Amino acid sequence: MVIFIFQGIWLFIDDLAGKGLGIVIIGKFLFYYMPSLVDKVLPLTVLLSSILTFGTFAENYEFAAMKASGISLQRGMRSLIVYVIFLGGVTFFFANNVIPKSEQKTYNLRRNIAKVKPAAAITEGVFSDFEGTGEGMNIKVDKKYGEQDRFLDNVIIHKKTKQSINNTVIKAEAGELISSEDSDIIQLVLKDGNYYEELISKSTKEKRKHPFAKSKFETYTINIDVSELNNQDFDEDRNVTTDKMxxxxxxxxxxxxxxxxxxxxxxxxxxxxxxxxxxxxxxxxxxxxxxxxxxxxxxxxxxxxxxxxxxxxxxxxxxxxxxxxxxxxxxxxxxxxxxxxxxxxxxxxxxxxxxxxxxxxxxxxxxxNSHILSLHKKYALAFSCIILFFVGAPLGAIIRKGGLGLPMVIAIVLFLTYYFIGVFAGNYAKEGNIHPALGAWLSTLIMLPLGIFLTKRATADRGLTGFGHIIDIVKGFFKKKEKVSEK
Known part of the structure; x- marks a missing residue:
């Protein structure tokens, strides 16, 4: 979990860094973000822990003592099988109730953090909407740079009327956001640009001509009232719902x-x-x-x-x-x-x-398709814990190695295989190339025969690769040829 949390911090570093947020807000963000990592963390945890546990048993000859006492591998695994089935049920409850709430809380908190400063709400290359800031407008910039992204390149602004109609367009080659901690006003200073405004005419004949006013400026200042943004409630919820919520x-x-x-x-x-x-x-x-x-x-x-x-x-x-x-x-x-x-x-x-x-x-x-995929992923996550246990436990008994060396490497390789198959299958399912249900279950279904194969080999005390019988067949074939040639 700690490893994936650090990965999440790097993913959302732009949302958190340089916003003047307290440790409580950052901690709340990580707390809301953690449940969404369960679908990655839990399968890896079950796989790794089962390999480590049964690898240590086999390395210390615990299984040899069990078998000498008449206890088979299945009987030794019985209590853990019951526990893993219970864990699968808890996982489904978690995926069905906790993760959707977590996704919604994370989304709302990110949006509220982005509204703390206008520079944070401006995204490069797209129009960013400013509502409730005293003067409604849409702002688009090609590039942000400098301290706290205060300098802007190629600014386009659409100012709104009270009826939310964009009748004014301002274009400038550069811009700068100037603010003060004691003031609720932020100044947007535009440089070297043009101002276009559509004129509203009462005459129908004049309206057909689409009259507008145009002016050129070297410096143009827009005052943005951010009093509502500075009083932003980070716990405010919005009725935005996606398939993950x-x-x-x-x-x-x-x-x-x-x-x-x-x-x-x-x-x-x-x-x-x-x-x-x-x-x-x-x-x-x-x-x-x-x-x-x-x-x-x-x-x-x-x-x-x-x-x-x-x-x-x-x-x-x-x-x-x-x-x-x-x-x-x-x-x-x-x-x-x-x-x-x-x-x-x-x-x-x-x-x-x-x-x-x-x-x-x-x-x-x-x-x-994304809704069908999310539905089946909730069931697939619960079953993946059970199936990966039947992959890890017999594999640990076969390799007979404990500790964080070889078992860790094998667990990570198997998990990456499982994870990337799931990612590619999910992307194909969203595009409609395969059925969404298959996209959710594919990685789990691929691990199922592997778990059955490893469980059979561990029960029969066979190694991971069993080429001995093939070699015996080849030797027997050549022996028969030698006998025939002698006759």
Whole structure:
């Protein structure tokens, strides 16, 4: 736990350092952060402790004494098996109740710490929103540097009206935050920039011209009232919930809601596209997941539809089936180009809509997959403790080494294998490349056959690698050949 806490400190060093925070706030942050480390710490702890314990037993010939007394390895492990099963149940309770609360407390505390000083709330490369600071605004900077990040490069500010409308834009090449410990006002001094303001006109005719005012400045000072920020309550909670902040009951409910909502979105979008195309006369029979249509075929479908409309206007109805070329030949020459251009424009518009909608749907399904992944991870964490015990205990009995030497190395290698398989599987599951349930269980399922294999070998008093019987088979094969050659 101590090792992972130090890793966490380095991850969040930007949130904690240079903010003037007391030791109580930093201690509270680490206390809230510790439960979220359990999914990494506990499996490694069970694996390492079981290898050390049973390795020490085997090294000191305790197992030999047990077997001489008629006590098998399974019987010697019986009490620990009961304990590990109980530990798995406690782990599930912890993952379902404590970790979600911990994630929410950590998130809220980080947000509240970030609001202590405006420089801390400004993120490089993105617009940072300042609400409740006397004057609402969005600030974006390319770079922060200097003492406490007080100097800013390439500043863009969108100032808000009372209706939260951005009608003023300020751009400056550089900026500086000047503050005093005794004052609730921070000065943002901008240098070498331009000021743009949209003018609100009462006349409809003038509004169509979109009038605005522009001015250039060498130095421009903005006063930011931070009285509310300085009185920030670090324990303030926000109703922000992610998949990691939910228990099993909430996850199951939200997964069902997200699934229905996503299907409704897809169905509505599919109907909209089919209506706009006007090319599929029986869309209910079309499987959008199997149909892969090229742009050329798509254009032909639209052309066919447009030609049908024009033919109906110029020709009487006919029951014969005609190709696109035949239908185009019945139109006037200038109508050929019109029809094809209409089809191309329709296809281009539809493809643009599909591409834009694709990104939105991918984010929706990624959010949906992350909920399923979090649900199964709670169960997988509990079972991983049990399975890793059956990996570590027989492995320690086989290698017959105690202490923090070889057992530590083996435990870390096995844990890293288990951990990285879980990380890669989780990322694949979020992207939809594999089922989220498999992504949560994959690392545990890979360790399961290893645990069964090691338990069987430890029970039969065999070594870690059993190539002896293979060598015996090869020797026997050559002996038979020698006998045959002698005859």
């Amino acid at each position: 939910k228990n099993v009951g909430r996850l199951i409910k939200d997964i069902d809601s997200l699934k229905k909502n996503n299907l409704e979105k897809v169905e509505a979008f599919s109907k909209n596209i089919v209506t706009r195309m006007g090319a599929f006369y029986n869309p209910a029979k079309i499987d959008s997941t199997k149909r892969k249509q090229s742009n050329t075929n798509l254009i032909k479908d639209v052309v066919q539809n447009d030609v049908d409309d024009l033919v109906k206007q110029n020709k009487p109805k006919t029951d014969s089936i005609e190709t696109i070329d035949q239908l185009l030949s019945k139109l006037k020459e200038y109508q050929h180009t019109q029809t094809i251009n209409r089809a191309k424009n329709s296809v281009s518009s539809i493809l643009t809509t599909v591409v834009a909608k694709k990104d939105e749907l991918q984010k929706r399904f990624k959010f949906y």
